Amino acid sequence: MSITSKGFSVILDSIHEGIIAINGDGLITVFNRAAERIMKLPTAKVMGQPIAQVIPNTRLHLVLKKGQPELNSQQKIHNTTIVTNRAPIRDEVGDLIGAAAVFRDISEIVILAEEITKLKETQALLKAIINSTHDAISVVDENGLGLMINPAYTRLTGLTEEAVLDKPATVDIAEGESMHLQVLRTGRPVTGVPMKVGPSKREVIVNCAPLKVQNKSKGSVGVIHDVSEIHRLSEELEHAKQLIRHLEAKYTFQDITGKSTAVRQAVELAKRASATPATVLLRGESGTGKELFAHAIHHSSQRAREKFVRVNCAAIPDSLMESELFGYVAGAFTGALRGGKQGFFQEGHGGTLFLDEVAEIGLHVQAKLLRVLQEKEVLPVGSTTPTPINVRIITATNANLEELIHAGKFREDLYYRLNVIPIRIPALRRRKEDIPYLSKRIIEKYNQEYGRNVASISRQVISRLQEHHWPGNVRELENVLGRAIINMKLSDTEITLAHLPQLEHQSPNNRAQASTVAGLDSGKDYNQLKYHWEKELFQQVLQQSGGSKTQAARLLNISVRTLYNKLKNLDLD
Numbered sequence: 001m002s003i004t005s006k007g008f009s010v011i012l013d014s015i016h017e018g019i020i021a022i023n024g025d026g027l028i029t030v031f032n033r034a035a036e037r038i039m040k041l042p043t044a045k046v047m048g049q050p051i052a053q054v055i056p057n058t059r060l061h062l063v064l065k066k067g068q069p070e071l072n073s074q075q076k077i078h079n080t081t082i083v084t085n086r087a088p089i090r091d092e093v094g095d096l097i098g099a100a101a102v103f104r105d106i107s108e109i110v111i112l113a114e115e116i117t118k119l120k121e122t123q124a125l126l127k128a129i130i131n132s133t134h135d136a137i138s139v140v141d142e143n144g145l146g147l148m149i150n151p152a153y154t155r156l157t158g159l160t161e162e163a164v165l166d167k168p169a170t171v172d173i174a175e176g177e178s179m180h181l182q183v184l185r186t187g188r189p190v191t192g193v194p195m196k197v198g199p200s201k202r203e204v205i206v207n208c209a210p211l212k213v214q215n216k217s218k219g220s221v222g223v224i225h226d227v228s229e230i231h232r233l234s235e236e237l238e239h240a241k242q243l244i245r246h247l248e249a250k251y252t253f254q255d256i257t258g259k260s261t262a263v264r265q266a267v268e269l270a271k272r273a274s275a276t277p278a279t280v281l282l283r284g285e286s287g288t289g290k291e292l293f294a295h296a297i298h299h300s301s302q303r304a305r306e307k308f309v310r311v312n313c314a315a316i317p318d319s320l321m322e323s324e325l326f327g328y329v330a331g332a333f334t335g336a337l338r339g340g341k342q343g344f345f346q347e348g349h350g351g352t353l354f355l356d357e358v359a360e361i362g363l364h365v366q367a368k369l370l371r372v373l374q375e376k377e378v379l380p381v382g383s384t385t386p387t388p389i390n391v392r393i394i395t396a397t398n399a400n401l402e403e404l405i406h407a408g409k410f411r412e413d414l415y416y417r418l419n420v421i422p423i424r425i426p427a428l429r430r431r432k433e434d435i436p437y438l439s440k441r442i443i444e445k446y447n448q449e450y451g452r453n454v455a456s457i458s459r460q461v462i463s464r465l466q467e468h469h470w471p472g473n474v475r476e477l478e479n480v481l482g483r484a485i486i487n488m489k490l491s492d493t494e495i496t497l498a499h500l501p502q503l504e505h506q507s508p509n510n511r512a513q514a515s516t517v518a519g520l521d522s523g524k525d526y527n528q529l530k531y532h533w534e535k536e537l538f539q540q541v542l543q544q545s546g547g548s549k550t551q552a553a554r555l556l557n558i559s560v561r562t563l564y565n566k567l568k569n570l571d572l573d
C-alpha cells in the first residue's frame with residue numbers, strides 16, 4: 001500500500017523538526033507545521049514560491065547548486081536558535097531534483113546550556129568558599145551518602161574524598177552516633193555534640209543541620225570543630241594559672257625590711273624553718289608582715305617551684321570551711337558543683353598551704369584539720385575514700401591562742417600540731433628604728449607602682465612617724481605614706497610634714513554620733529540612716545586600724561568574721 005500525498009503531509013506535520021524541500025527550480029514543495037511555527041510563515045503562502053524570495057538568507061538553494069550537503073549549521077531566526085541539516089535530493093539515476101532542510105529549535109537547549117554554565121560557576125564558587133574555611137565541613141545526601149567534604153575535613157579526620165564520598169555517613173566516626181543520620185531521621189539540627197572522628201580518634205564538637213531545597217530534604221551539612229585546640233589552650237591557661245600562683249609567693253627574705261634585733265631574729269628563725277618541712281606558726285599583730293614571712297619561707301624552701309596557696313580563714317563562712325579546705329565529691333550537698341570540687345589542701349598538694357587567721361576555724365573543722373595533719377590524707381565532704389596529701393602547712397594568727405584554748409574555742413592538740421616552729425613577728429611600735437628603712441622601701445614600691453619620683457622623706461616626718469603608736473603596723477605605715485604621696489605635687493620630691501595625713505587617734509563613736517544627727521535632716525528612713533552610719537563607722541575604724549581588719553574587729557570588739565560579713569553588706573569589701 002502506498003502513502004497518499006495527504007497522508008504524507010500528515011506525517012510531515014507530526015514531526016517536531018521543521019522540514020523544507022525545494023524542487024530543481026528552487027520552488028518550495030514541502031513546508032511542514034514545525035517549519036511554519038519556527039519561520040513564522042503560513043504554509044499556504046509559501047508553497048510553490050521561490051525559496052530565495054521567501055527566506056532571503058537561505059542556503060538551501062546553494063546546496064541545490066553545489067549538490068553537497070551541509071550539516072549542523074546553527075543560526076538565529078526570529079529570536080529562535082536553530083540547527084539545520086541540508087542535503088540535495090537526487091532521483092534514482094543520481095540527477096539533482098531538489099534539496100531539503102531539516103531544522104530543530106534548540107533555544108531551550110541553549111538556555112539550558114547557559115544555565116548549566118552558570119550553575120557550574122556557582123558550584124565552583126561555593127566549593128572555593130567551603131574549601132577556604134578552617135572549619136571542617138561534610139555534606140551527605142538524603143540517603144546518608146557522602147556528597148562533599150573540604151580540605152579542612154581531610155586535615156582534621158585524615159580521611160580523603162575517596163574514603164568518604166558516596167560512602168555511608170558513619171564512615172568517619174570513631175566513637176559516637178552519626179549526627180548526619182540523626183538529622184536525616186529527625187529533620188532537626190543538632191549542635192555541640194562531642195565525638196571522636198577518623199582513624200586517629202580526634203576529639204571534635206559537631207554541629208549538623210538539615211539541607212533543604214524547596215522544603216525537600218536533600219541531605220545534611222555538618223561543621224566539625226577541633227577541640228584538641230581548645231584542650232591545648234585550656235592546658236596553657238592552667239599552666240599560666242599555676243605560674244601566677246607560683247608568682248603569688250613573690251616575696252623572699254630580701255623583701256623583709258628591718259635592722260632591729262627583733263626582726264633579724266624572726267628572719268633567722270624563719271630561714272631555718274624554711275630548710276625543714278616542719279609546720280610553722282606565725283604570730284604577730286595584724287599588718288606586721290606574717291604573710292610576707294609565709295611567702296619568704298615557701299620561696300626559700302624545697303617547694304619553691306610548687307604552689308603557694310593562701311587561705312584567709314576569716315573570710316570563709318563556717319558552713320563552707322570544711323568543703324573549701326578538703327573539697328567535696330559530686331552530689332555531696334545541695335548546690336554542690338556537678339563534678340565535685342577540689343579543696344585548698346588538694347590544690348596545694350606538693351606545695352605550701354598558708355592558713356591565715358587560723359584561729360577563725362570552728363571547732364568542728366579544727367577536729368578534721370587535726371586529722372589531716374596527723375594522717376596526711378584528706379577526706380572530701382561526701383567521700384569515703386581518703387586522698388593522700390603532701391603539703392607544707394604554715395599558719396598565722398594574731399589571736400591569743402592560749403586564751404582561746406582556755407576558753408574552749410581552740411583545740412589544744414591542734415595547737416601543738418601547728419605550733420611546731422612558732423615565729424613571733426614584732427609590732428612596729430616595738431621596732432621604731434626600722435621606720436626609716438621601711439619608709440624608704442615603701443616609697444620605692446610606690447614610685448614603681450604609680451610612676452612617681454619621690455626621692456626622700458624629711459627628718460621631721462621620720463620623727464613624727466616614730467612618735468606614732470602604729471596599731472595597724474607596717475600596713476598602716478604603707479597607707480600613711482601612700483596618702484602622703486597622693487598629697488604631693490608631681491614636682492615635689494621630698495615628703496614633708498605638709499604632705500603627711502593626720503595620725504591622731506579619732507574616736508569613731510563621737511564621729512559616728514555626729515553624722516547620725518546630721519543625717520536626721522536628710523529625709524532618709526531608719527534603715528538608710530543605719531546603713532550610712534554603719535558604713536561611715538566601719539570606714540573610720542578601718543582608717544584608724546591602718547586597713548587591718550583584725551585590728552578593726554578588735555577596736556569594735558566583734559569577731560573578724562562578723563567584720564568581714566559587715567564589710568560585705570556595706571559594700572566595703
Ligand SMILES: Nc1ncnc2c1ncn2[C@@H]1O[C@H](COP(=O)(O)OP(=O)(O)OP(=O)(O)O)[C@@H](O)[C@H]1O
Pocket residue numbers: 255256257258284285286287288289290291292293356396398438441474475478548549550
Ligand atoms: N618587714 C617588712 N618589710 C617590708 N614590708 C613589710 C614588712 N612587714 C610588712 N610589710 C608589708 O606590710 C603589709 C602587710 O603585711 P602582711 O599582709 O604580711 O601582714 P599580716 O601580718 O599578714 O597582716 P594580717 O594579719 O592583717 O593578715 C604588706 O604590704 C607587706 O608587704
